[in-house]
Amino acid sequence: MNFDTQVERDLALLARGTEEIIDPADLRKKLLRFYETGRRLVVKEGFDPSAPDIHLGHTVTLRKLRQFQDLGHEVVFLIGDFTGRIGDPTGKKETRRQLTEEEVRANAATYAEQVFKILDPAKTRVAFNSSWLGRLTLEEVIGIAAKFTVARMLEREDFAKRLRDGKPIGLHEFLYPLLQGYDSVALQADVELGGTDQRFNLLVGRDLQREFGQEPQVIITMPLLEGTDGVEKMSKSLGNYIGINEPPFAMFGKVMSIPDTLIEKYFVLLTDVPLEEIQRKKEAYERGALHPKLWKEELAFELVRMYHGESAARKALEDFERAFAQGVCPESAQELCIARQELSEGKLWIMKLLERTGVFQSKSEARRCLEQGGVYLNGERINVHQDVVLQDGDVLRVGKKFFFRIRLV
Amino acid sequence: MNFDTQVERDLALLARGTEEIIDPADLRKKLLRFYETGRRLVVKEGFDPSAPDIHLGHTVTLRKLRQFQDLGHEVVFLIGDFTGRIGDPTGKKETRRQLTEEEVRANAATYAEQVFKILDPAKTRVAFNSSWLGRLTLEEVIGIAAKFTVARMLEREDFAKRLRDGKPIGLHEFLYPLLQGYDSVALQADVELGGTDQRFNLLVGRDLQREFGQEPQVIITMPLLEGTDGVEKMSKSLGNYIGINEPPFAMFGKVMSIPDTLIEKYFVLLTDVPLEEIQRKKEAYERGALHPKLWKEELAFELVRMYHGESAARKALEDFERAFAQGVCPESAQELCIARQELSEGKLWIMKLLERTGVFQSKSEARRCLEQGGVYLNGERINVHQDVVLQDGDVLRVGKKFFFRIRLV
Numbered sequence: 001m002n003f004d005t006q007v008e009r010d011l012a013l014l015a016r017g018t019e020e021i022i023d024p025a026d027l028r029k030k031l032l033r034f035y036e037t038g039r040r041l042v043v044k045e046g047f048d049p050s051a052p053d054i055h056l057g058h059t060v061t062l063r064k065l066r067q068f069q070d071l072g073h074e075v076v077f078l079i080g081d082f083t084g085r086i087g088d089p090t091g092k093k094e095t096r097r098q099l100t101e102e103e104v105r106a107n108a109a110t111y112a113e114q115v116f117k118i119l120d121p122a123k124t125r126v127a128f129n130s131s132w133l134g135r136l137t138l139e140e141v142i143g144i145a146a147k148f149t150v151a152r153m154l155e156r157e158d159f160a161k162r163l164r165d166g167k168p169i170g171l172h173e174f175l176y177p178l179l180q181g182y183d184s185v186a187l188q189a190d191v192e193l194g195g196t197d198q199r200f201n202l203l204v205g206r207d208l209q210r211e212f213g214q215e216p217q218v219i220i221t222m223p224l225l226e227g228t229d230g231v232e233k234m235s236k237s238l239g240n241y242i243g244i245n246e247p248p249f250a251m252f253g254k255v256m257s258i259p260d261t262l263i264e265k266y267f268v269l270l271t272d273v274p275l276e277e278i279q280r281k282k283e284a285y286e287r288g289a290l291h292p293k294l295w296k297e298e299l300a301f302e303l304v305r306m307y308h309g310e311s312a313a314r315k316a317l318e319d320f321e322r323a324f325a326q327g328v329c330p331e332s333a334q335e336l337c338i339a340r341q342e343l344s345e346g347k348l349w350i351m352k353l354l355e356r357t358g359v360f361q362s363k364s365e366a367r368r369c370l371e372q373g374g375v376y377l378n379g380e381r382i383n384v385h386q387d388v389v390l391q392d393g394d395v396l397r398v399g400k401k402f403f404f405r406i407r408l409v
Numbered sequence: 410m411n412f413d414t415q416v417e418r419d420l421a422l423l424a425r426g427t428e429e430i431i432d433p434a435d436l437r438k439k440l441l442r443f444y445e446t447g448r449r450l451v452v453k454e455g456f457d458p459s460a461p462d463i464h465l466g467h468t469v470t471l472r473k474l475r476q477f478q479d480l481g482h483e484v485v486f487l488i489g490d491f492t493g494r495i496g497d498p499t500g501k502k503e504t505r506r507q508l509t510e511e512e513v514r515a516n517a518a519t520y521a522e523q524v525f526k527i528l529d530p531a532k533t534r535v536a537f538n539s540s541w542l543g544r545l546t547l548e549e550v551i552g553i554a555a556k557f558t559v560a561r562m563l564e565r566e567d568f569a570k571r572l573r574d575g576k577p578i579g580l581h582e583f584l585y586p587l588l589q590g591y592d593s594v595a596l597q598a599d600v601e602l603g604g605t606d607q608r609f610n611l612l613v614g615r616d617l618q619r620e621f622g623q624e625p626q627v628i629i630t631m632p633l634l635e636g637t638d639g640v641e642k643m644s645k646s647l648g649n650y651i652g653i654n655e656p657p658f659a660m661f662g663k664v665m666s667i668p669d670t671l672i673e674k675y676f677v678l679l680t681d682v683p684l685e686e687i688q689r690k691k692e693a694y695e696r697g698a699l700h701p702k703l704w705k706e707e708l709a710f711e712l713v714r715m716y717h718g719e720s721a722a723r724k725a726l727e728d729f730e731r732a733f734a735q736g737v738c739p740e741s742a743q744e745l746c747i748a749r750q751e752l753s754e755g756k757l758w759i760m761k762l763l764e765r766t767g768v769f770q771s772k773s774e775a776r777r778c779l780e781q782g783g784v785y786l787n788g789e790r791i792n793v794h795q796d797v798v799l800q801d802g803d804v805l806r807v808g809k810k811f812f813f814r815i816r817l818v
Binding site: 134136137143147148151168173 | 491494542543550551554556560572577578581583587588
């Protein structure tokens with residue numbers, strides 16, 4: 001196999017699921033040089049220093065980083081602790097929350113533990129941008145700022161819109177893209193990854209490297225992943241996320257709740273199932289030869305398998321099938337602890353019970369589920385507002401997917 | 410005399426010639442506190458670190474600073490060496506000219522020597538803003554930037570215009586007003602002075618002090634002084650300036666060349682002649698009872714007296730009168746040295762001679778003066794292009810005001 005063939009094969013792998021590569025010719029050149037010289041590419045992605053639970057949305061770019069590692073390259077997992085340490089200076093002094101250095105290190109450890117389910121620790125370097133940004137002098141900052149114009153910053157759609165709408169843009173917000181770009185200079189990054197919402201910032205890094213006499217980084221943007229609601233970007237705060245640490249049955253159930261229109265996208269971005277197979281299944285689905293529930297079960301199975309292993313995936317599938325078919329409580333149901341003193345003559349108001357499940361985003365959502373017949377206690381449908389008698393070991397079912405075993409404590 | 414009366418008297422003095430005071434109530438409060446507590450006000454003005462010849466245009470604000478000193482206050486003569494040391498980072502590396510620390514110190518000395526003709530050295534503190542700006546961390550810069558919005562910066566007319574016209578504004582240019590404003594914070598300035606073109610920057614200082622929990626400075630803007638052409642702001646590069654170090658006769662002659670419409674403004678901004686007297690003369694001039702030449706001679710006399718003393722002023726007036734009336738060479742004519750080897754058979758091309766006087770901005774201007782009969786050698790008009798015989802001691806007259814005694818060396 002000569003280098004050209006290898007490079008073409010790598011490019012095809014790396015292109016999977018991407019929104020945009022700027023530009024492919026540069027990437028080809030860099031990959032070729034790797035084979036010729038053995039010098040690994042430095043592939044960078046920046047992360048917030050707040051400690052999140054990593055969910056499938058995060059894995060879209062993390063998995064792309066892993067692909068680079070599998071091809072032999074080095075990943076820099078860059079923790080943007082500098083701005084995190086500053087906090088948002090526009091906040092009032094009282095509410096301004098600066099992370100301490102210890103907190104940042106602790107969060108980094110939490111991060112690492114999770115991302116190393118996807119990244120190869122041996123080919124990952126964890127870096128903190130405070131190491132170089134904290135040392136910049138005002139003179140250097142001015143030198144960096146001078147390389148960009150105000151008009152260029154206003155090309156960023158959200159800035160332009162806020163200015164048009166008369167909404168404030170703090171001057172410091174113009175500095176952040178520069179600092180993120182300077183990270184690429186400091187790291188001499190060859191490639192930077194991000195979501196499509198990061199496109200502008202990634203390009204700033206590319207330009208800034210050029211200004212500093214470096215070979216500009218290739219930027220790769222990945223599509224944003226919609227969450228289980230099928231509409232909004234997956235995020236913890238919207239409650240539409242699927243965490244990679246969620247227990248097998250919960251993960252399986254959540255995947256089964258995504259709209260059918262997202263199955264293909266999830267397969268492409270979140271799994272290694274070959275594109276040809278995905279395409280084949282998609283065509284079968286479109287001509288009615290593959291039921292979406294079955295296709296989605298394959299997706300849920302694959303995702304649980306990736307994060308919990310084959311046997312856990314098989315069990316989650318069986319549990320789900322049984323629950324779906326028979327409406328019975330699967331063995332893997334969650335425990336729902338209720339204090340005995342909360343009960344009044346052994347009873348609890350049904351809405352209070354539903355609220356405790358954590359399944360609903362709002363009371364009106366819980367009410368709707370109840371009134372539409374989605375709530376069962378020990379297999380018996382409860383569809384009016386009432387007090388219900390609770391005993392230890394009772395099984396509460398909410399909708400098709402959520403089962404809880406009541407524990408009176 | 411009670412404090413209120415003193416404060417009102419001070420306010421009247423300080424208001425002379427100002428374009429704007431923001432705001433007078435704050436200034437009154439600060440002046441009153443001075444009398445009550447004895448704490449002197451800190452009055453700041455910033456200057457470029459390049460070494461200029463101080464001209465009458467500079468004295469408009471310098472004289473206002475002196476008024477504050479005469480009332481007991483402290484002046485900070487602030488040399489903006491920080492940005493001078495950086496240079497303009499947008500320039501190409503080759504042309505980027507950074508002043509060294511030694512050059513800045515040398516220029517400061519040149520400055521001091523000149524400004525202390527106006528300021529009282531005992532009540533002047535010379536400061537360099539690199540002392541605090543050079544030590545700012547990026548974190549602090551972000552904190553300062555966060556206090557301003559992009560929209561606010563675009564209120565500055567020149568920024569708004571350049572953005573509208575598609576002309577570039579470097580991002581660092583947004584930082585400079587902040588840094589200038591931060592100077593006021595670092596100095597805890599009570600008052601800042603500047604030309605009307607500095608209004609925006611002075612206000613930034615006022616706002617920034619408020620953000621840093623300081624009492625905001627009063628800003629005083631002074632009108633820009635037109636030069637001898639009566640149109641453009643006085644500046645060395647335009648050649649329309651009157652330097653405070655110019656010899657008496659040259660200064661006198663230059664003042665006599667300003668348009669009549671500027672006499673009043675020069676009196677108000679550049680002299681201590683009481684406003685009532687200026688007003689009286691102006692009315693006499695307007696009803697034709699005072700010839701503008703006489704009024705202007707009073708102005709020229711007063712200005713030469715201020716910078717060279719009474720007897721030099723009297724001599725300059727006499728010389729001017731004689732030259733004006735008789736067209737003869739005044740004793741105070743400048744020497745114009747010509748090397749003998751430049752002559753060819755004792756002669757020099759007239760245009761070459763005119764060029765050496767330094768009076769003209771361009772060759773075409775010199776040609777026009779020659780052809781219109783403004784050039785005399787030893788009282789004889791030269792109005793055609795020719796070689797002229799030059800001898801040591803010859804008198805060259807150019808226009809009405811410029812006399813040169815030829816020195817062959």
